[in-house]
Amino acid sequence: MARRPGRRRKLSARILVSQLLILAITSAIGFVLFAYAQRDALDHEYQSRALAIAQTAATDPQIVRAMADGAGGDVVQTVAGRIEHASGATYVVVIDLHRIRHSHPQPILIGKRVEEPLAVLDGRTYTGMDNGATGRSANAKVPLRDPAGTVIGEVSVGIAEKQAVGRLLGELPTFALFAAIALAVGAAASYLLARRLKRSTFGLELEEIAGLLQDREAMLHGIKEGVIAFDPQGRISVVNGEARRLLGLGTALGSRLDEVLPEGRLRRALDGTLEGVDITVLTDGHCLAVNHMPVVLHGRKLGAVVTVRDRTELVGLLRELDSVRGLTDALRAQQHEFANRMHTLAGLLELGDHEAALEYAVELGQAEPALAEGVRERIANPLMIGLIVAKTAVAAERGVRVVLTEDSRLGEQPGHLRRLLTIAGNLLDNAVEAVGSGGQVRLALVESPYEILLRVSDDGPGIPPGAAESIFEDGWSTSPDRGTARRGLGLALVHRLVQRHGGTITVSEGPGAVFTVVLPLPDDDPAPLGAVFTVVPNVLEGVR
Template sequence: MAARILLAVLGIVVVTLAVGFALFARLTSQTADNRAIEQATGIAVTLGRVPQVAQALEGGDPGHLLPRLGEQVRADTGASYVVIIDRTGVRWSHPNPALIGRRVEEPVMALDGHVHTGINEGSLGRSANARAPVFDAAGKPVGEVSVGILESEVDVRLDAEFWDIAFYSAIALVLGIAASLLLARAIKRVTFGVEPAEIVALMQEREAMLHGIREGVLAVDAKGAINVLNDEARRLLGIETAHLGQRVEDVVPEGRLRRIITGETEGADLVAVTDEHLLVLNRMPVTVAGRHAGWVVTIRDRTELEALLRQLDSVEGLSTALRAQEHEFSNRLHVLSVLLELGEVGEATRYSRELQAETALASEEIRARIGSPVVAALLLAKMTVAAERDVVVRLDPASRLEAGQDEDLPVVTVLGNLVDNAVDAVADDPRTVGTQPRGEVVVALTCTGGALHVSVTDTGPGIPSDRLAEVFVDGYSTKQPRGSMRRGVGLALVHRLVTRAGGTIEASSPGGARFDVALPLRVREGVA
């Protein structure tokens, strides 16, 4: 990488200097030519206005004034040549004495009374030339003065400036080399010494790995901007339109999920409940070469697993209750069998009727008040399971629920979770150890004001007043985990379900714990 950067910077500097020098040389040459032409013009015009020059040209220069005058002016001004020519084109002065008295090849242009300038190819070489007319006393052109400054004189000036240019170019080249080396070191420090080819390979491997696993990965840099976000993380977090470089606060809504990702909530295997998923997140800081580079959040979808665990926990509770009932029924059958063997048919009949009445009483009471078969079955199941834990679950006498009123409402899930939490709170209350029963849970179901109202009250230890606002937060629980099932999820799920159904849920602690839920009833089509 350092070699590539060095060569690239050197190439850029050399090309830039070459182009700059070429442009400078061209501009300097043009400027020098213009200056030489101006200088030659000034000499020619001044000499053409000297009266003695016109008189010598008209009189044939008997005293040979013009050659001496031309050489003196050339020597004094530094011109390459000063040639005085009469109207017929005969030279009267020239640096080469052999050409004096000979005619010039080109016509005498200054006889028109104007000064003519340009770059000409003369007998002495390429030169910046100016031709000015020589005027007599009457102001009539009688000849011309041709003054030239050879290109070699201009080159001498360029050579004098060339070394200055070369010196400054060398300084620029040295600075370019130093800058390239510093840039290479800075880049290698940022990339931790990894070469470009290795970076490409790492990027390809990273992309293949991140998008090939079934676990969400979200990486955030030290400034809080997202720099890694695989497809599974987008799906689980519901941020399909998020782009790399955005901040977490801009794509993840306020709540427990964001607090876990940003590190405001710390811990391992933290639970967050969204509208679609139950997620387990772990946030790990990333340190590279002793520097904090950000953090990585892994996201696992535990929705189906948690549902299965809860279902398994319910099945275990039901199976325990069924085993207890089986043992109870076995005892009752033994009593009936012995009564019949003893010939006590009347007593056996009376005992059988008592058992039938006791079993059917609770069922008939619930069915008379609860028209929904599913809700009624749920209450009976919860009563049976709670009884095995010495907890009484009863239905409030004022409860009424007509068949169909719970249609399209999450009543079973909401009621089931609330009753389970209440039974757990009562059964685990250390204050009621040794009492029979340990406490009770009262369920109330009513439909008033266009809403289904569900109330679950228990006689457990209740909820501290300073924690009432936290009971619906993911992961909050006052109970110890039971088996593989996570605590602090049930009430969060209930809150999500109630909110999505457009209802409300409130928690209070008048003695034990009390939860009041209001679910708006669905208006059936065709019913006014």
Template sequence: MSTQILVSQLTILVATVLVGFALFAHEERGHLDRQYRDRALAIAWTVAGIPTIREAMEYGDSANAVQSTAERIRANSGAAYIVVIDMDRVRHSHPNPALIGQQIEEPLAVLDGKGHTGVDPGSLGPSANGKAPIYGPSGNLVGEVSAGILERDVDTALAHERPVFALYFGIALALGILAAYLLARRLKRTTFGLELHEFATLLQEREAMLHGIREGVLGVDEAGRVTVVNDEARRLLGLHTIALGRPLAELLPAGRLRDVLTGTLGGPDETVLTDEYCLVVNRMPVCLQGRRLGAVVTVRDRTELVGVLRELDSVRGLTDALRAQQHEFANRIHTLAGLIELGDQAQALAFITELSARQDTDARSIRERIGNPLVAALLLAKQAVAAERGVTLELTAESVLGEAPDRSRVLLTVLGNLLDNAIDAGRAVQLHLVEDPVGGITVRVSDDGPGIAPDAAARVFQDGYTTKQPRGPLRRGLGLALVQRVVTQAGGTVRVRPGPGAQFTVLLPPAEVTVG
């Protein structure tokens, strides 16, 4: 592209200089013509004012004074001719003595008493001509003086000036060529040496790539302004306004998403929760030929995948619970078989009765106080998982919950995540779940683990924050962020008590005042 621009600039520059030189030469020729006509008129006025000429033209030229005076002035002034003419249009002087005494063909031009200039074809060739009236000593108009400077003299003067003009325009052309070359070099450096057709190809490929992939793509420059954004990125990031050319700080609210997009928080495959999606964000800086140009951000929607992984994790937990129950059941069967083999039927019957009563008591206790069947089933499963890990999960005596069908999704998310964290952290877990008379629900989960450090209390609800080791493909640091999101959407609040033994408290307002 720089080569094409340079050639185009040089062509335009040369053409402009040539046209300018021609116009300037034409204007200078006109200026010289006017200057020489004025000069000829000045000579004519000078001759017309000489007393000898005036007296000879009014009283007669017996001594041939007119011719001698005119020729002397012609020789001294450089005029081509000085012709003195009387009122009868008869010549009294002329460079060619043979024409003296002959009439001129054209009428006198000074009958109005004024001087006149023009171009006279004349007998000596075209000339810049000036004509002035002659007044005799009596004040009467007695003739005219016609002085002329040949056009070839004008051409000679113009030819003498042309080299100066050519030098000026040559310097201007050289400076223009140098400026065009420097501009072409700068364009080549700025555009990385790409030609115009390569730009067109890159644009087509970029548009096809941006709108042909299922990932969101966002490009920002070094100042953080959006330079490229595709439709998928607009959808996932909620960019419903004009984004191009605007900083990310103006387009997105303060939070983890904006920090990851701007590079404040770095790292590969950063997981970010929004109100609608679970996103995986990658930000890669762009450098070309050692220059930093900005960054390219890719945004992938992992909402369904994360949901499936969490469901899989829940299924794995239920599987662990069933395995624990299977193991415990096998132990009890072995004990029962031993009692029967020993012939102690009474002890075997008592053992079966005790086990049945204990199981019925635990399940009945939950069913009697927890009216929502989904929440009750979740608590039974979590008790089994806790028992397998040697953790005690206790439901406080004050706990009571109605059916609360509108709160099932929120409660399952809150209880599932808080109980999982508590079981992983401590050996004794306590759940306080109470629904007040107006429909408000309080959830409090406590454990005897190491708890939350005071300086981390404000960060535990940020998506991506975790103190656990990675486990398989499941991304850590989403549980508490999900809890806060669903609770906030339900119009409630969640808070944590720092210190040894973590305690999370969730307050949900009555269903009729829930804000979505």
């Protein structure tokens, strides 16, 4: 995929640059906020220092005595200057109740009145930032009391702001070093993260990932195959609309197969337990071809992709075609048999043996009606009669004899008629194929007020021991695929059809298989006589 001009940097480089920019901005903002916070902390610290100095000056005996006597003078200025020098304060100003200064770092202001009123007349101390004659400073004001405890003045102490600023500037390089270390650690982590993300995306760039996503969405919802993808933990990560339709999946994303599908052949085909290509699976409404493909990239197992194709109509048509071919072969064999009979009859006539020719013609004319009459005596429904006669004729061409049992009784309009035709046709076809030439198949159809019993038995090799349960699974067969016919579907279809309508089907093991089907009466879901059996959901009722 071609990349746009101006966007040629790799994904890892973009991630690294973006994260470095974010780290730099956040570090700068953090540095500034920290500096402001530290400045505020230093202001409070210097205000506390000023308060302590002011309290010391306010309790100095010389200052208290001089101010109590009303003398003030050089004593207060001298003591205040000594305290100011010893403590590092910018100024120590002593003010009487008349707001007259008795000390000040600028001698010219001694004896002058202050503009603002005294703040300590209530007897409490005050701190804050003050803009005075010496500039901006951290200030504290403390009441000056005489020995009796009466407020006689105020002591104001200030520490120049430049001292706090100087200290802050001295600390900023340390803060900057910490921020630089944090930025370097973040840059290294960003670089490692970018490399890991690059490996996770298999070297694809952002435009390529976006293009793949668009292509995937178009493909998933544009194809007529069901597609399901699983992550390495076996959870469904992708499922398109066709897969939801065919498998009856609702909200399946993030779920495991055992959470959305019951145990069975379908689930085993989807999770890869069943191995093979185009695994045939029957559901209640579809005949599906399932393919499970593990996904491995650069040696890493990324999960699996499963494709599901609907072969319902195709399988039905193929099996119809196979049935037509069987009938064609039978008709071809009958044509040869008819030609042989005509040659025999012509030979008798040519020899002049007219009596033998007449007897032979009468015998031939009565054989087919006799078969139909024998079936009609026990079976009243014309559709079932036609099926039995047709299957008997086809079996006869293969050297197999089909016998309707003496106890068979079926009314003119029996329940489950369409299902009986499907079940009987499948079981008779399987039995005829199983016994081979020279074998015999017995069919029993018994209708009672409560149920219809259908039994097909043969004298073939039968069902292998232990296979009675698995014989009805999709794909089970003792014979290889023949031509267009897909083996292993007939019995599975019969089994699903019987169970779907509340019936039972059993089979005996060992030589001579016996299939017994019981369908309950009354028929709660009768199929219309004009139903077409090659359309879904008739995969269960018309495909043989």
